[in-house]
Amino acid sequence: MSYNHIKLTRREFLGISLLMPLLSSCKSVQTNLESFEPLPDIRLEDRIKPPGVLNEEQFRARCTGCGVCINVCHVMKYDALTPSSISLSRGISSLVDFGLPYVKNMRDFPCSLCMECPQHCPTGALMPIAKEDVKMGMALIDLGLCFGWNGDVCLSCSKACPLGASVFDFYNGEWGNQPFINERCVGCGLCVKYCPLGGSAIKVVSKRQYEKIRNQYHKNFNMVLKMSMEERYNLVYNKNLPEIMARGRIIEREYR
Amino acid sequence: MIQPQQIQSNNAVSKSSYLKYNIIRRCIMLIILMLFLLQIVNINILVGSLTGSVFLSYISLLDIFAYLETVFASKTFTILSFISVIPIIILYLFFGRAFCGWICPFDLLFSLNEKMRIFLTKKPSKKLVNNKKTISFLIAFFFLTMSALISIPVFTNYLSHLTNLYRAITLGYFAFMDLPFEISVFLFSFGMLLSFIVFDLFSPRLWCKVICPVGRTYGVFNKVSILTIKRDTKTCIQCRACDDVCYMEIKPSNKEAIRDMDCIMCGRCIDTCSKITQSMNFRLWRK
Incomplete structure (x- = not known):
């Protein structure tokens, strides 16, 4: 298959190639996977914490945001954890959670319960426990x-x-x-x-x-x-x- | 008193040792930064950040101020976090406040600022300079009480320069590799980094001298550390060159052993002194 019939000047080519990222971002907005969520009546209220969190208040008090768990997860090539941000819809509770690790995208990067992050946490925010006792x-x-x-x-x-x-x-x-x-x-x-x-x-x-x-x-x-x-x-x-x-x-x- | 001719000869000998400690210091700083950066390409010698990290995947390390904040915030004692502070305490019982001069990457960033600073510098008010130790202790205690009140380590989690630097690096890499990350956290950390640098442009090393509670905690170790900088009063000619180069403005020329809590052990006074006389050097305790 040849593309000889497509005639482009250099200027047009440059223009299109600059526009492509814009167009592709528009397309990703159009598909809007949110509408294809399972159980659409249930809106997620909390963020899913990493394994080893026994008590949420103690977790907040002990986590220093050092990023050991996030980097260990990256080294294990699961990439499940990421620091959580402030979201306007959840208000003050998200401000309290700012910077704490959570599992963001379960569809592509779920936690695989390797239990490496609780083992390496230097502050004891994540406690090393058995897989069965995890309450994510x-x-x-x-x-x-x-x-x-x-x-x-x-x-x-x-x-x-x-x-x-x-x-x-x-x-x-x-x-x-x-x-x-x-x-x-x-x-x-x-x-x-x-x-x-x-x-x-x-x-x-x-x-x-x-x-x-x-x-x-x-x-x-x-x-x-x-x-x-x-x-x-x-x-x-x-x-x-x-x-x-x-x-x-x-x-x-x-x-x- | 030493004759001028003698100084001349000393100068010729010590030209090779000029900036010796400064170069070693920068090398160690860059090596540690590199070890932390290697974790994103899956070489895990040092994993985490300077706030808390895991060395060779067995020895966990935790910053002392971060430890204090977690203790105040959680109001409980855990053996897990205490074990990770012990190596750090032992390290700085030996080296004093060497963290600030030899490891903290912000020392590097701030010294890069030095050249641009000439036309921007504003001298801090005299009140601040005279009471800087009191103010910085007050700031550290303020952060500790804040974290006790709202049960979150406030400084380490939100404002810390170390946390924000490594968070920005990791999230920047995650963004580049299309891994899950939050853009707002990245922007926050990056903004904090920029504001630290801009703040330093206007008020040189004010962060290190007055605000940073991490360095303040390590500064206490200067009082008991085994390694100190000492000035030989016999050979010193009172030229006060060391006062000019000192980052922290602690005036080494009128102390015999520098046990000041602000000394960051950078060794710039030793380097400068080695150009003129060799009256300053690192010495072990009571030697």
């Missing part, structure tokens, strides 16, 4: 988007989970091998990364926020589980599957 957050599956709940067998999340079988409950039924994450989840977010659905079907909320929304989430879960065949068929084929198909077309990222 709680992963919630969007039952309307998960393949396992809509007539497929996927199991990607349970395979990615560093804690394995203890975290997942499976409800085998006619609608697939339905995974459910129980409260032993520590919220590392590896399942968020390895979910094959565009925009992921799993959302991680902090333990504090989970206490608030737990009843609502369990009610919804029990309702879907106890549905009759006909209701479920309607739900899956008329509501969920079109949504899943739409998300299949998102080219969201390249695996790193």
